Amino acid sequence: MASAEQHEYGSYDELIEDYYARGWTDGLPVVPPTPEKVSAFLAAAGLEAGEVLGEVPTREVTVTAEHAAINAVMAGCRPEYMPAVAAAVRAHLHEKGNCHSTTGTLSGAAQAVILNGPVRLELGVECGSACFGPGFRANATIGRALRLVVRNVCRGIPGVLDRASFSTTMRYSFCFGEDEENSGWVPLHVERGLAPEDSAVTVASVMNLTPVTDFTARTPEAVCDSLLKFLTRGVATDRWLGEDNNVVLVMGPDHRRYFDAEGWSKDDIRGYLWPRFFKDGRNRVHLGKPEGLLIVAAGGPGMGETWILFPHLAWAITQRIDPARG
Amino acid sequence: MRDAVELEWAGVPSVPIIHKAVQGSAESMAKLSGVPDYPFVLADYPYIPTAIWSDQEIQTLADEVVPGILSLLTRGT
Numbered sequence: 346m347a348s349a350e351q352h353e354y355g356s357y358d359e360l361i362e363d364y365y366a367r368g369w370t371d372g373l374p375v376v377p378p379t380p381e382k383v384s385a386f387l388a389a390a391g392l393e394a395g396e397v398l399g400e401v402p403t404r405e406v407t408v409t410a411e412h413a414a415i416n417a418v419m420a421g422c423r424p425e426y427m428p429a430v431a432a433a434v435r436a437h438l439h440e441k442g443n444c445h446s447t448t449g450t451l452s453g454a455a456q457a458v459i460l461n462g463p464v465r466l467e468l469g470v471e472c473g474s475a476c477f478g479p480g481f482r483a484n485a486t487i488g489r490a491l492r493l494v495v496r497n498v499c500r501g502i503p504g505v506l507d508r509a510s511f512s513t514t515m516r517y518s519f520c521f522g523e524d525e526e527n528s529g530w531v532p533l534h535v536e537r538g539l540a541p542e543d544s545a546v547t548v549a550s551v552m553n554l555t556p557v558t559d560f561t562a563r564t565p566e567a568v569c570d571s572l573l574k575f576l577t578r579g580v581a582t583d584r585w586l587g588e589d590n591n592v593v594l595v596m597g598p599d600h601r602r603y604f605d606a607e608g609w610s611k612d613d614i615r616g617y618l619w620p621r622f623f624k625d626g627r628n629r630v631h632l633g634k635p636e637g638l639l640i641v642a643a644g645g646p647g648m649g650e651t652w653i654l655f656p657h658l659a660w661a662i663t664q665r666i667d668p669a670r671g
Numbered sequence: 672m673r674d675a676v677e678l679e680w681a682g683v684p685s686v687p688i689i690h691k692a693v694q695g696s697a698e699s700m701a702k703l704s705g706v707p708d709y710p711f712v713l714a715d716y717p718y719i720p721t722a723i724w725s726d727q728e729i730q731t732l733a734d735e736v737v738p739g740i741l742s743l744l745t746r747g748t
Binding site for chain 1: 673692693695696699700703704720721
Protein backbone atom coordinates (compact mmCIF):
# COMPACT_ATOMS: atom_id res chain seq x y z
CA MET A 346 0.00 0.00 0.00
CA ALA A 347 1.61 3.23 -1.15
CA SER A 348 1.88 5.91 1.52
CA ALA A 349 3.86 8.71 -0.07
CA GLU A 350 2.09 12.01 -0.48
CA GLN A 351 1.01 12.72 -4.04
CA HIS A 352 1.16 15.90 -6.10
CA GLU A 353 -0.56 16.61 -9.39
CA TYR A 354 0.93 18.65 -12.21
CA GLY A 355 -0.44 19.86 -15.53
CA SER A 356 2.79 19.26 -17.45
CA TYR A 357 6.32 17.94 -17.11
CA ASP A 358 7.68 21.48 -17.14
CA GLU A 359 5.44 22.37 -14.22
CA LEU A 360 6.52 19.24 -12.35
CA ILE A 361 10.24 19.67 -12.82
CA GLU A 362 10.21 23.34 -11.84
CA ASP A 363 8.31 22.45 -8.67
CA TYR A 364 10.75 19.62 -7.93
CA TYR A 365 13.65 22.03 -8.32
CA ALA A 366 11.94 24.58 -6.09
CA ARG A 367 11.39 21.95 -3.40
CA GLY A 368 14.97 20.69 -3.65
CA TRP A 369 14.00 17.20 -4.72
CA THR A 370 16.70 16.72 -7.36
CA ASP A 371 20.48 16.60 -7.51
CA GLY A 372 20.40 19.50 -9.97
CA LEU A 373 19.62 17.34 -12.98
CA PRO A 374 16.14 16.61 -14.34
CA VAL A 375 14.33 13.58 -12.98
CA VAL A 376 11.74 11.12 -14.26
CA PRO A 377 8.30 11.74 -12.69
CA PRO A 378 7.67 9.02 -10.09
CA THR A 379 4.07 8.23 -10.96
CA PRO A 380 2.26 5.77 -8.68
CA GLU A 381 2.12 3.30 -11.57
CA LYS A 382 5.87 3.38 -12.11
CA VAL A 383 6.63 3.15 -8.39
CA SER A 384 4.33 0.12 -8.10
CA ALA A 385 6.04 -1.52 -11.08
CA PHE A 386 9.46 -1.00 -9.49
CA LEU A 387 8.28 -2.51 -6.19
CA ALA A 388 6.77 -5.46 -8.02
CA ALA A 389 9.99 -6.03 -9.97
CA ALA A 390 11.81 -6.45 -6.68
CA GLY A 391 9.03 -8.32 -4.87
CA LEU A 392 8.94 -5.64 -2.19
CA GLU A 393 6.02 -4.23 -0.23
CA ALA A 394 5.93 -0.43 -0.14
CA GLY A 395 6.33 -0.29 3.62
CA GLU A 396 9.19 -2.76 3.93
CA VAL A 397 12.03 -1.14 5.83
CA LEU A 398 15.38 -1.20 4.01
CA GLY A 399 17.26 0.56 6.76
CA GLU A 400 17.44 3.48 9.13
CA VAL A 401 19.54 6.50 9.97
CA PRO A 402 18.94 6.73 13.72
CA THR A 403 20.85 9.98 14.15
CA ARG A 404 18.57 11.68 11.62
CA GLU A 405 15.23 10.18 12.67
CA VAL A 406 15.00 8.56 9.23
CA THR A 407 13.52 5.22 8.22
CA VAL A 408 13.98 4.25 4.57
CA THR A 409 11.25 2.09 3.08
CA ALA A 410 11.13 0.19 -0.20
CA GLU A 411 8.68 2.79 -1.49
CA HIS A 412 11.17 5.57 -0.76
CA ALA A 413 13.83 3.69 -2.70
CA ALA A 414 11.46 2.94 -5.59
CA ILE A 415 10.39 6.58 -5.91
CA ASN A 416 13.99 7.70 -6.12
CA ALA A 417 14.95 4.87 -8.47
CA VAL A 418 12.22 6.01 -10.88
CA MET A 419 13.40 9.61 -10.53
CA ALA A 420 17.00 8.57 -11.22
CA GLY A 421 16.03 7.03 -14.55
CA CYS A 422 16.29 3.37 -13.60
CA ARG A 423 14.39 0.60 -15.35
CA PRO A 424 12.15 -1.55 -13.11
CA GLU A 425 14.53 -4.50 -13.33
CA TYR A 426 17.25 -2.38 -11.67
CA MET A 427 15.18 -2.15 -8.50
CA PRO A 428 16.56 -5.26 -6.73
CA ALA A 429 20.07 -3.84 -7.16
CA VAL A 430 18.96 -0.41 -5.93
CA ALA A 431 17.27 -1.93 -2.88
CA ALA A 432 20.40 -3.95 -2.08
CA ALA A 433 22.58 -0.85 -2.46
CA VAL A 434 20.33 1.06 -0.07
CA ARG A 435 20.47 -1.79 2.46
CA ALA A 436 24.27 -1.90 2.19
CA HIS A 437 24.61 1.87 2.51
CA LEU A 438 22.44 1.86 5.64
CA HIS A 439 24.28 -1.03 7.31
CA GLU A 440 25.46 0.04 10.76
CA LYS A 441 29.13 -0.29 9.80
CA GLY A 442 28.51 1.63 6.57
CA ASN A 443 28.31 4.67 8.84
CA CYS A 444 26.05 6.58 6.47
CA HIS A 445 25.58 9.57 8.75
CA SER A 446 29.28 10.24 8.62
CA THR A 447 30.01 9.45 4.97
CA THR A 448 27.22 11.72 3.73
CA GLY A 449 27.64 14.56 6.22
CA THR A 450 31.40 14.87 6.34
CA LEU A 451 33.32 18.02 5.51
CA SER A 452 35.53 15.82 3.32
CA GLY A 453 32.69 15.18 0.86
CA ALA A 454 33.07 11.40 0.70
CA ALA A 455 31.16 9.51 -1.98
CA GLN A 456 29.70 6.01 -2.18
CA ALA A 457 31.04 3.53 -4.72
CA VAL A 458 28.46 0.94 -5.78
CA ILE A 459 30.24 -2.16 -7.10
CA LEU A 460 28.20 -4.90 -8.76
CA ASN A 461 29.11 -8.56 -9.03
CA GLY A 462 27.54 -11.70 -10.42
CA PRO A 463 24.96 -12.34 -13.16
CA VAL A 464 23.11 -9.07 -12.51
CA ARG A 465 25.89 -7.19 -14.31
CA LEU A 466 25.18 -8.98 -17.58
CA GLU A 467 21.41 -8.94 -17.11
CA LEU A 468 21.29 -5.17 -16.57
CA GLY A 469 24.14 -4.19 -18.88
CA VAL A 470 26.39 -2.84 -16.14
CA GLU A 471 29.64 -1.59 -17.66
CA CYS A 472 32.73 -3.23 -16.15
CA GLY A 473 35.32 -2.42 -18.80
CA SER A 474 36.39 0.71 -20.65
CA ALA A 475 35.09 3.97 -19.16
CA CYS A 476 33.21 2.11 -16.41
CA PHE A 477 33.74 4.94 -13.89
CA GLY A 478 32.23 7.53 -16.24
CA PRO A 479 29.07 8.51 -18.09
CA GLY A 480 27.38 6.67 -20.92
CA PHE A 481 25.89 3.56 -19.34
CA ARG A 482 22.31 3.65 -18.12
CA ALA A 483 22.61 0.98 -15.42
CA ASN A 484 25.81 2.44 -13.96
CA ALA A 485 24.52 6.00 -14.10
CA THR A 486 21.06 5.42 -12.70
CA ILE A 487 21.68 2.77 -10.02
CA GLY A 488 24.38 4.97 -8.50
CA ARG A 489 22.17 8.04 -8.88
CA ALA A 490 19.23 6.29 -7.25
CA LEU A 491 21.28 5.68 -4.11
CA ARG A 492 22.40 9.30 -4.06
CA LEU A 493 18.82 10.55 -4.47
CA VAL A 494 17.82 8.37 -1.49
CA VAL A 495 20.67 9.99 0.46
CA ARG A 496 19.36 13.42 -0.51
CA ASN A 497 15.59 13.05 -0.53
CA VAL A 498 15.11 10.53 2.28
CA CYS A 499 18.22 10.66 4.46
CA ARG A 500 18.46 14.47 4.56
CA GLY A 501 21.90 14.58 2.92
CA ILE A 502 21.34 18.03 1.48
CA PRO A 503 24.23 20.45 0.86
CA GLY A 504 24.18 23.24 3.40
CA VAL A 505 21.96 21.25 5.75
CA LEU A 506 23.36 17.87 6.85
CA ASP A 507 25.77 17.60 3.93
CA ARG A 508 28.58 19.92 5.02
CA ALA A 509 31.14 19.07 2.33
CA SER A 510 33.72 21.78 1.79
CA PHE A 511 34.00 20.89 -1.92
CA SER A 512 32.01 17.66 -2.42
CA THR A 513 32.66 15.57 -5.53
CA THR A 514 31.15 14.71 -8.89
CA MET A 515 31.15 11.10 -7.67
CA ARG A 516 28.15 12.16 -5.58
CA TYR A 517 26.00 12.36 -8.70
CA SER A 518 26.62 8.65 -9.28
CA PHE A 519 29.50 6.22 -8.91
CA CYS A 520 28.63 2.68 -9.94
CA PHE A 521 30.48 0.01 -11.91
CA GLY A 522 30.83 -3.75 -12.09
CA GLU A 523 33.70 -6.18 -11.68
CA ASP A 524 34.94 -7.52 -15.00
CA GLU A 525 34.61 -11.16 -13.95
CA GLU A 526 34.64 -12.50 -17.51
CA ASN A 527 38.06 -11.01 -18.30
CA SER A 528 39.71 -11.94 -15.04
CA GLY A 529 40.72 -15.28 -13.62
CA TRP A 530 40.40 -13.94 -10.11
CA VAL A 531 37.82 -14.93 -7.52
CA PRO A 532 35.17 -12.18 -7.73
CA LEU A 533 34.74 -9.73 -4.88
CA HIS A 534 31.37 -11.10 -3.74
CA VAL A 535 32.71 -14.68 -3.63
CA GLU A 536 35.70 -13.57 -1.56
CA ARG A 537 33.17 -12.03 0.81
CA GLY A 538 31.24 -15.27 1.31
CA LEU A 539 28.64 -15.40 -1.46
CA ALA A 540 28.29 -17.97 -4.25
CA PRO A 541 29.56 -17.28 -7.78
CA GLU A 542 25.99 -17.54 -9.10
CA ASP A 543 24.79 -14.92 -6.61
CA SER A 544 24.47 -11.31 -7.61
CA ALA A 545 25.69 -8.74 -5.13
CA VAL A 546 26.34 -5.10 -4.52
CA THR A 547 29.22 -3.75 -2.46
CA VAL A 548 28.94 -0.18 -1.23
CA ALA A 549 32.25 1.39 -0.25
CA SER A 550 32.82 4.92 0.94
CA VAL A 551 35.32 6.91 -1.10
CA MET A 552 37.06 9.85 0.49
CA ASN A 553 39.38 10.11 -2.48
CA LEU A 554 39.93 8.26 -5.70
CA THR A 555 43.60 7.92 -6.57
CA PRO A 556 44.99 6.61 -9.85
CA VAL A 557 48.22 4.66 -9.75
CA THR A 558 49.55 4.94 -13.28
CA ASP A 559 52.67 2.95 -14.08
CA PHE A 560 53.57 2.15 -17.68
CA THR A 561 56.98 0.75 -16.84
CA ALA A 562 56.11 -2.02 -14.39
CA ARG A 563 56.36 -5.40 -16.10
CA THR A 564 56.02 -7.78 -13.14
CA PRO A 565 53.49 -8.30 -10.35
CA GLU A 566 56.06 -7.18 -7.82
CA ALA A 567 56.77 -3.95 -9.72
CA VAL A 568 53.06 -3.10 -9.97
CA CYS A 569 52.63 -3.83 -6.26
CA ASP A 570 55.62 -1.64 -5.42
CA SER A 571 53.96 1.23 -7.29
CA LEU A 572 50.73 0.62 -5.40
CA LEU A 573 52.65 0.71 -2.12
CA LYS A 574 53.88 4.24 -2.76
CA PHE A 575 50.29 5.45 -2.88
CA LEU A 576 48.73 3.08 -0.36
CA THR A 577 51.09 4.25 2.35
CA ARG A 578 49.68 7.73 2.28
CA GLY A 579 46.23 9.14 2.42
CA VAL A 580 44.10 6.62 4.30
CA ALA A 581 41.94 7.95 7.11
CA THR A 582 43.62 7.11 10.38
CA ASP A 583 40.54 6.76 12.58
CA ARG A 584 40.19 3.20 13.84
CA TRP A 585 37.07 3.47 15.91
CA LEU A 586 35.12 1.14 13.62
CA GLY A 587 37.51 -1.66 14.49
CA GLU A 588 39.84 -3.82 12.47
CA ASP A 589 37.50 -4.66 9.59
CA ASN A 590 37.90 -1.47 7.58
CA ASN A 591 38.64 -1.60 3.87
CA VAL A 592 40.59 -0.06 1.04
CA VAL A 593 39.51 -0.96 -2.50
CA LEU A 594 41.94 -1.48 -5.40
CA VAL A 595 40.35 -1.43 -8.85
CA MET A 596 42.91 -2.90 -11.23
CA GLY A 597 42.76 -2.43 -14.99
CA PRO A 598 43.67 -5.10 -17.57
CA ASP A 599 47.05 -3.58 -18.43
CA HIS A 600 48.18 -4.11 -14.86
CA ARG A 601 46.31 -7.39 -14.37
CA ARG A 602 48.12 -8.98 -17.31
CA TYR A 603 51.33 -9.28 -15.27
CA PHE A 604 49.51 -11.00 -12.42
CA ASP A 605 47.71 -13.33 -14.83
CA ALA A 606 50.99 -14.25 -16.53
CA GLU A 607 52.52 -15.39 -13.26
CA GLY A 608 49.37 -16.87 -11.77
CA TRP A 609 48.98 -14.42 -8.91
CA SER A 610 45.65 -14.52 -7.07
CA LYS A 611 44.12 -11.65 -5.12
CA ASP A 612 45.44 -13.38 -1.98
CA ASP A 613 48.93 -13.44 -3.50
CA ILE A 614 48.71 -9.66 -3.93
CA ARG A 615 47.67 -9.25 -0.30
CA GLY A 616 50.44 -11.63 0.76
CA TYR A 617 53.01 -9.48 -1.03
CA LEU A 618 51.67 -6.11 0.09
CA TRP A 619 50.72 -6.75 3.71
CA PRO A 620 54.21 -7.16 5.25
CA ARG A 621 55.39 -4.19 3.20
CA PHE A 622 52.78 -1.97 4.81
CA PHE A 623 54.90 -2.09 7.96
CA LYS A 624 57.90 0.11 8.62
CA ASP A 625 59.66 0.40 11.96
CA GLY A 626 56.92 -1.80 13.43
CA ARG A 627 54.15 0.57 12.31
CA ASN A 628 51.47 -0.23 9.74
CA ARG A 629 51.58 2.69 7.34
CA VAL A 630 48.29 1.63 5.76
CA HIS A 631 45.50 1.92 8.25
CA LEU A 632 44.00 -1.49 7.67
CA GLY A 633 43.38 -3.97 10.46
CA LYS A 634 43.68 -7.14 8.38
CA PRO A 635 45.11 -8.19 4.99
CA GLU A 636 41.66 -9.20 3.76
CA GLY A 637 40.54 -5.63 4.37
CA LEU A 638 42.25 -4.85 1.08
CA LEU A 639 39.50 -5.48 -1.48
CA ILE A 640 40.65 -6.07 -5.06
CA VAL A 641 38.35 -5.61 -8.05
CA ALA A 642 39.09 -6.24 -11.74
CA ALA A 643 37.58 -3.52 -13.91
CA GLY A 644 38.39 -0.90 -16.52
CA GLY A 645 39.54 -1.09 -20.12
CA PRO A 646 42.84 -1.54 -21.90
CA GLY A 647 45.30 1.18 -22.77
CA MET A 648 46.46 2.61 -19.49
CA GLY A 649 48.69 0.72 -17.07
CA GLU A 650 46.50 1.78 -14.22
CA THR A 651 45.01 0.77 -10.88
CA TRP A 652 42.70 3.04 -8.92
CA ILE A 653 42.65 3.19 -5.15
CA LEU A 654 39.37 3.96 -3.42
CA PHE A 655 40.46 5.35 -0.07
CA PRO A 656 37.61 5.11 2.42
CA HIS A 657 35.92 7.54 4.69
CA LEU A 658 35.06 6.20 8.14
CA ALA A 659 33.11 3.14 7.05
CA TRP A 660 33.41 -0.50 6.13
CA ALA A 661 32.64 -1.67 2.61
CA ILE A 662 29.39 -3.62 2.89
CA THR A 663 28.48 -6.45 0.52
CA GLN A 664 24.80 -7.26 0.15
CA ARG A 665 23.33 -10.11 -1.88
CA ILE A 666 20.83 -9.02 -4.53
CA ASP A 667 17.72 -11.14 -4.31
CA PRO A 668 15.80 -10.78 -7.60
CA ALA A 669 12.59 -11.87 -5.92
CA ARG A 670 13.06 -10.03 -2.66
CA GLY A 671 14.96 -6.83 -3.35
CA MET B 672 25.09 17.90 18.31
CA ARG B 673 23.25 14.59 18.18
CA ASP B 674 25.68 13.06 20.70
CA ALA B 675 24.88 15.84 23.15
CA VAL B 676 21.14 15.49 22.61
CA GLU B 677 21.29 11.73 23.15
CA LEU B 678 23.37 12.22 26.29
CA GLU B 679 20.72 14.63 27.57
CA TRP B 680 18.07 11.99 26.84
CA ALA B 681 20.17 9.63 28.99
CA GLY B 682 20.15 12.20 31.79
CA VAL B 683 23.66 13.52 31.31
CA PRO B 684 23.91 17.33 31.15
CA SER B 685 25.83 18.18 27.99
CA VAL B 686 27.12 21.08 25.95
CA PRO B 687 27.95 20.63 22.27
CA ILE B 688 30.89 22.63 20.99
CA ILE B 689 30.16 23.39 17.36
CA HIS B 690 32.52 24.91 14.83
CA LYS B 691 31.10 27.66 12.69
CA ALA B 692 31.87 25.59 9.55
CA VAL B 693 29.21 23.07 10.57
CA GLN B 694 26.83 25.38 12.44
CA GLY B 695 24.04 24.91 9.90
CA SER B 696 24.32 21.15 10.14
CA ALA B 697 24.22 21.30 13.94
CA GLU B 698 21.13 23.52 13.91
CA SER B 699 19.42 21.18 11.43
CA MET B 700 20.25 18.24 13.65
CA ALA B 701 18.86 19.98 16.74
CA LYS B 702 15.67 20.77 14.85
CA LEU B 703 15.08 17.26 13.57
CA SER B 704 15.91 15.88 17.02
CA GLY B 705 12.99 17.87 18.41
CA VAL B 706 15.07 20.42 20.32
CA PRO B 707 15.43 23.34 17.88
CA ASP B 708 16.54 25.74 20.60
CA TYR B 709 19.10 23.45 22.22
CA PRO B 710 22.01 25.75 23.04
CA PHE B 711 25.60 25.20 22.03
CA VAL B 712 28.96 26.89 22.25
CA LEU B 713 30.36 28.12 18.97
CA ALA B 714 34.02 27.72 18.04
CA ASP B 715 35.07 30.07 15.29
CA TYR B 716 37.93 31.00 13.05
CA PRO B 717 40.91 31.43 12.97
CA TYR B 718 40.71 27.82 14.16
CA ILE B 719 40.07 25.70 11.05
CA PRO B 720 38.03 22.74 12.28
CA THR B 721 40.11 20.01 10.66
CA ALA B 722 43.53 21.58 11.20
CA ILE B 723 46.17 20.29 13.55
CA TRP B 724 46.36 23.00 16.17
CA SER B 725 49.41 24.07 18.11
CA ASP B 726 49.38 23.74 21.89
CA GLN B 727 49.04 27.52 22.15
CA GLU B 728 46.06 27.55 19.77
CA ILE B 729 44.37 24.79 21.76
CA GLN B 730 44.92 26.76 24.97
CA THR B 731 43.53 29.94 23.43
CA LEU B 732 40.51 28.17 21.99
CA ALA B 733 39.83 26.47 25.32
CA ASP B 734 39.99 29.84 27.09
CA GLU B 735 37.42 31.15 24.62
CA VAL B 736 34.89 28.32 24.87
CA VAL B 737 35.10 27.30 28.53
CA PRO B 738 33.10 30.25 29.92
CA GLY B 739 30.23 29.40 27.58
CA ILE B 740 30.39 25.72 28.54
CA LEU B 741 30.31 26.55 32.26
CA SER B 742 27.47 28.98 31.75
CA LEU B 743 25.32 26.41 29.96
CA LEU B 744 26.13 23.64 32.44
CA THR B 745 25.29 25.73 35.47
CA ARG B 746 22.24 27.60 34.24
CA GLY B 747 18.90 26.83 35.79
CA THR B 748 16.46 24.69 33.85
